[in-house]
Amino acid sequence: MVINMKAQEIASFTIGIFLVTIGIYIWVYEPIWVSSVHGATVGLIGAGVALILIALWKYKIRISGEVREDERDYRIAEKASFKTFQIIFIVQGFLYATLGILDIQLPAQPVVGVLFAITGISYAGIFWLYRRNM
Amino acid sequence: MKNNIKVWRAKKDITQEELAKKVGVTRQTINAIERGKYDPSLELAFGLARFFDCMIEDIFTYE
Numbered sequence: 001m002v003i004n005m006k007a008q009e010i011a012s013f014t015i016g017i018f019l020v021t022i023g024i025y026i027w028v029y030e031p032i033w034v035s036s037v038h039g040a041t042v043g044l045i046g047a048g049v050a051l052i053l054i055a056l057w058k059y060k061i062r063i064s065g066e067v068r069e070d071e072r073d074y075r076i077a078e079k080a081s082f083k084t085f086q087i088i089f090i091v092q093g094f095l096y097a098t099l100g101i102l103d104i105q106l107p108a109q110p111v112v113g114v115l116f117a118i119t120g121i122s123y124a125g126i127f128w129l130y131r132r133n134m
Numbered sequence: 135m136k137n138n139i140k141v142w143r144a145k146k147d148i149t150q151e152e153l154a155k156k157v158g159v160t161r162q163t164i165n166a167i168e169r170g171k172y173d174p175s176l177e178l179a180f181g182l183a184r185f186f187d188c189m190i191e192d193i194f195t196y197e
Contacts, residue, residue: 072166
């Protein structure tokens with residue numbers, strides 16, 4: 001049988017195998033740097049299995065020749081992604097500003113700030129990258 | 135953008151499903167184009183024109 005997987009399917013499959021392997025390693029050896037062995041194991045193996053199944057499912061659909069996604073779906077996904085980004089960015093900014101103005105000290109406050117920065121920088125960076133290539 | 139895919143489809147006597155398979159998209163996309171809800175890419179427009187053996191302007195009208 002000739003397996004003809006696309007780069008994206010191979011990447012998804014490989015990352016899935018990697019996550020499952022790490023999950024099994026943590027489950028078996030229970031390293032001291034893992035605070036919650038059960039949580040880490042379930043999370044990693046669950047995410048890994050999901051990635052493997054997605055890769056195999058996409059491969060099966062592509063091989064069968066059935067069209068499940070097309071340009072309209074990609075355009076819808078673009079619009080949905082942009083709207084989602086806008087909502088998340090605004091909510092994060094509002095939350096961070098509110099915590100700052102009201103001088104509320106939460107343990108998660110730096111995380112909100114870092115996520116806010118990562119979201120904005122990621123968007124600007126990826127936008128710039130695509131703008132150069134399109 | 136207006137189009138008359140429905141007319142061309144009727145001429146060829148094929149269903150939305152069959153046309154979708156021929157041009158490599160989903161039936162929902164053909165339906166959305168026919169209803170004027172979605173403007174196809176140039177690639178798909180050329181694909182449709184090639185399938186119906188006509189010019190793009192024969193199918194799509196810019197208004």
